[in-house]
Amino acid sequence: MWEGSGNNYAYLVTDEKTKNAVIIDPANPPEVLPVLKQKTESGDIKLQSIINTHHHHDHAGGNGEILKHYKLPIIGGKDCAHRTETPSHNSTFTVGDSIKVTALHTPCHTQDSICYLFEDGNDKAVFTGDTLFIGGCGRFFEGTAEEMHKALNETLAALPDDTRVYPGHEYTKGNVKFGIKVMQSEPIKKLQSFAEKHKETQGKFTIGDEKLHNVFMRLDDPAVQKATGKSKPVDVMAALREMKNNS
Template sequence: MVQVKAIKAFSDNYIWCLTTHNSNQAWVVDPGDARPVITHLAEHNLSLAGILITHHHSDHTGGVADLVKQFANIPVYGPANSPFDGITHTLIDGDNIEVLNVPFNIVATPGHTLDHICYTHDELAFTGDTLFSGGCGRLFEGTSEQMWNSFNKLRELPKSCKVYCTHEYTQANLAFAKAVEPRNPELLEYSKKVDELRSTDEITLPSTINQELKINPFMRSDLPTITELLPKEFLLVTKNNEPWENFASLRKFKDNF
């Protein structure tokens, strides 16, 4: 199986670097900045073989041009409907690609943006800004119903599947989660662990699908009680307790948290 390491970028981004123990080839996911990638590759005697993009936002794509310039003819995989023009190999929902001999299934996950995709395998998934540990991305382009449908696709992954998202938002997400479910024992225990990790500036990722099903309120939008403690001003007026409506109420609360 591939080895995955985090390359830190900006204030809270992770550019994921995929390698194997018997090769000097590397792939990176969502390189918003080329400089830390180039430094990491040089330090570990690696050559860049390809790039995976989840969506068009510049903190995920800003380093692509410089990396392609330095490592000529490398493929850049990304969503077919993306406004980002640096993609050389376009992908749609249901496509399959192979990276370092590992097959990945492409899952369209609109919500945060309309072009968002995730790269999934039974053992690990690169979820960009769709699924965070304890949270989800803001809905800049899509709807709550779209995002819930996207979450449902990720909820179908094996529970042991490791979740590699692109931001270190876990601690802040869990503060919100505890406001939603203050008596969730798994959440409270996980929050303590995350606080300990962040106190020494350690990474909180990857999470797992199983972990998120226990502690992430957005992943738990199908629970009828998930919005019972939300302030009334954040509940949908015409609410029929549909999971996507619960999701919408949670997202509105989080946007104002």
């Protein structure tokens, strides 16, 4: 959504067997509603709920308009517009018969940020909002370096390495431009090459990849510590974010 300005992602996830579906962060109804209308009227999907990763307008700001067309529960953090349910950390719910969703609280970008792990058989995907981007992370608007370190390097890093990452924005080109200044490793060069050739990078990389090419998940790396002049992980995280903000 808002291609060329916000480069936001909204995601429609459907259980193929039951056609039950959820829409994640449908913040721009003029772009989202025509898709939902076509798919619901054709019987391709049965909308089950709206899911929000956090309360910012460019993620939860479309809830009110979507509700005029579809009477749905809204699953999201405590500050999300029209929210009906906030899942507790590590709690689960299902989409249709086969998709299990785990809510992972990752406060920092906002205090109500939640990432959602979707599992269907062996397939795993995590929708990270503005907490984790491909090769980067969100600004610490409502939180601290300590919170982002925990969110990325404890909560999300604990997910299986083959979990595919679906972030809230397409920011990879900018993230890798910063990352390559910090650390000239092969994984970062590979990410740079991919970003130069592809407009969209969502779902193309995994948690395992992020541990290799995302400098915010490599706080113990000597190259990252050297670039920041810090050695304690939380201090490295704070310095990195400050450097990125000013880059």
